[in-house]
Amino acid sequence: MDYISIFFQYVGQYLKTRLTYRADMVVEIFSDLLFQAVNLVFILVVFGHTSLLAGWSKDEMIFIYGFFLVPFSIFASFFNIWDFTDRYIVKGEMDRILTRPVHSLFQIVLERMELESLFGVITGLVVMFYAGNQLGLEISWYDPFIFILLVIGGALVYAGIFIALATIGFWSDSRTDIMPMMYNIGNYGRYPVDIYNKVIKYVLTWILPFAFVGVYPSSYFLRREEWYTYAFLTPVVGLVFFLIAVALWNVGVTKYRGAGN
Amino acid sequence: MGKYIEMIRIRFLMMLAYRTNYYSGILIYSINIGAYYFLWSAIYGGKENIQGLSITQMTTYIAVAWMARAFYFNNIDREIAMEIKEGKVAVEMVRPYPYLNMKMMQGLGEGIFRLLFFSVPGMVIVALVFPVELSTNMSTWLFFFLSIIFSFIINTQINLLAGIATFFLFNNDGLIRAKRVVIDLFSGLILPLSFYPMWAQNVMSYLPFQGISYIPSMIFTEGFKGSQIYEALINQAVWSLLLIIPVYGLWILAKRQLVVQGG
Numbered sequence: 001m002d003y004i005s006i007f008f009q010y011v012g013q014y015l016k017t018r019l020t021y022r023a024d025m026v027v028e029i030f031s032d033l034l035f036q037a038v039n040l041v042f043i044l045v046v047f048g049h050t051s052l053l054a055g056w057s058k059d060e061m062i063f064i065y066g067f068f069l070v071p072f073s074i075f076a077s078f079f080n081i082w083d084f085t086d087r088y089i090v091k092g093e094m095d096r097i098l099t100r101p102v103h104s105l106f107q108i109v110l111e112r113m114e115l116e117s118l119f120g121v122i123t124g125l126v127v128m129f130y131a132g133n134q135l136g137l138e139i140s141w142y143d144p145f146i147f148i149l150l151v152i153g154g155a156l157v158y159a160g161i162f163i164a165l166a167t168i169g170f171w172s173d174s175r176t177d178i179m180p181m182m183y184n185i186g187n188y189g190r191y192p193v194d195i196y197n198k199v200i201k202y203v204l205t206w207i208l209p210f211a212f213v214g215v216y217p218s219s220y221f222l223r224r225e226e227w228y229t230y231a232f233l234t235p236v237v238g239l240v241f242f243l244i245a246v247a248l249w250n251v252g253v254t255k256y257r258g259a260g261n
Numbered sequence: 262m263g264k265y266i267e268m269i270r271i272r273f274l275m276m277l278a279y280r281t282n283y284y285s286g287i288l289i290y291s292i293n294i295g296a297y298y299f300l301w302s303a304i305y306g307g308k309e310n311i312q313g314l315s316i317t318q319m320t321t322y323i324a325v326a327w328m329a330r331a332f333y334f335n336n337i338d339r340e341i342a343m344e345i346k347e348g349k350v351a352v353e354m355v356r357p358y359p360y361l362n363m364k365m366m367q368g369l370g371e372g373i374f375r376l377l378f379f380s381v382p383g384m385v386i387v388a389l390v391f392p393v394e395l396s397t398n399m400s401t402w403l404f405f406f407l408s409i410i411f412s413f414i415i416n417t418q419i420n421l422l423a424g425i426a427t428f429f430l431f432n433n434d435g436l437i438r439a440k441r442v443v444i445d446l447f448s449g450l451i452l453p454l455s456f457y458p459m460w461a462q463n464v465m466s467y468l469p470f471q472g473i474s475y476i477p478s479m480i481f482t483e484g485f486k487g488s489q490i491y492e493a494l495i496n497q498a499v500w501s502l503l504l505i506i507p508v509y510g511l512w513i514l515a516k517r518q519l520v521v522q523g524g
Contacts, residue, residue, distance in 0.1 A: 038442055053304060
């Protein structure tokens with residue numbers, strides 16, 4: 001089976017269905033922009049009352065937010081599995097997925113993609129360039145490549161965490177409401193981890209490694225050398241978490257017993 | 262009246278059947294509030310108070326804002342959108358009770374469940390771990406409970422509006438999301454409204470959103486005092502009544518628009 005050609009066929013179909021409800025698509029892109037604006041508003045309002053946050057300036061915080069948007073948008077476009085338990089386990093839809101010739105997780109990625117979220121990549125880049133300009137950051141020729149590597153790492157971190165949480169559904173189909181909260185906890189990875197106490201710092205680094213989607217990789221571009229080790233660990237952490245999550249998924253699928261009517 | 266109590270009861274029991282995983286939810290909520298606490302400590306950075314709120318009051322504000330959210334928050338906008346898309350709404354509309362009232366009662370059942378099994382234990386844990394100040398004044402608690410009932414009404418009315426909009430847009434996931442974002446920001450869940458610049462506060466004082474989170478949380482943290490409490494509660498009451506008009510107006514229009522595709 002040619003995964004790549006299937007992927008692009010799904011993209012084609014997806015665009016057709018989206019263009020049927022154009023008004024909704026416009027509202028959706030608009031609501032994404034609004035959502036991104038909310039976080040900027042938070043930073044701006046907070047820095048209206050303080051000038052430094054644990055030694056980090058407003059522009060640096062804005063830069064981190066811009067960086068965060070890029071891997072996050074890629075994640076949000078392809079891994080829409082926050083309602084996996086409700087949608088696939090409780091309703092028995094997983095039966096159908098398992099009859100498909102591609103890997104079950106890939107099939108769900110295909111069905112649930114939301115390409116308009118990719119718009120956030122542009123927003124993120126705009127925010128980064130604005131903040132980088134304010135800070136007078138310099139770009140070397142190899143920085144774009146490192147950027148891509150760190151973005152992929154960050155997106156894999158997010159994907160890994162959310163896939164791992166979705167697999168809980170294979171063992172227990174009761175409703176959790178964990179997923180929406182996770183999106184919130186993801187936001188804390190964007191602030192300098194020094195501000196938290198040891199437990200939360202540890203959680204954000206090694207258990208729910210959201211710091212690898214925000215502050216750690218950004219510190220490379222902000223030339224904060226004390227965090228370089230963590231910055232370059234980003235792709236490794238991303239890969240490890242993603243592989244663990246896929247392994248969990250593969251075990252979970254064997255536990256699926258079917259449901260629905 | 263009896264049938265509404267029955268609707269609340271059934272939704273409550275439905276939630277009760279799936280209660281186990283709620284306890285893991287409390288842990289996640291605590292982590293969330295904890296991270297917020299440290300973030301705010303860093304923002305305060307030694308300052309005594311910002312905009313009249315001390316760091317303890319701020320922590321309390323955040324803890325109570327999130328716990329109250331568990332009560333007023335519901336997904337009936339999504340449910341209505343789903344029922345319209347699947348054509349189920351036609352069957353619901355021939356039933357011998359008003360559809361919108363039924364949805365509201367289901368939301369209330371969910372809210373009461375979360376209040377008892379989520380907010381109360383969650384608040385106890387959070388109060389043990391973080392420097393949260395719980396008022397010992399009975400009247401504060403009384404005003405707070407009155408206030409979150411209004412929160413529920415206002416939030417549910419806005420959800421109904423977003424849900425009914427599906428009749429006109431057919432697919433309104435985007436609108437529902439935008440609504441959620443606007444509420445998070447303008448209701449004071451993320452930031453107390455008093456932190457915003459003056460012009461923004463002026464705009465928000467003419468909107469119903471502050472009644473959802475800012476008012477109950479300020480009452481609970483005793484950021485509002487004396488006549489401010491009464492003014493805030495009157496503001497909530499007025500919005501609760503005022504929003505009935507657009508909800509019913511839109512509903513009447515929507516019923517004329519109804520096209521059932523399958524079902």
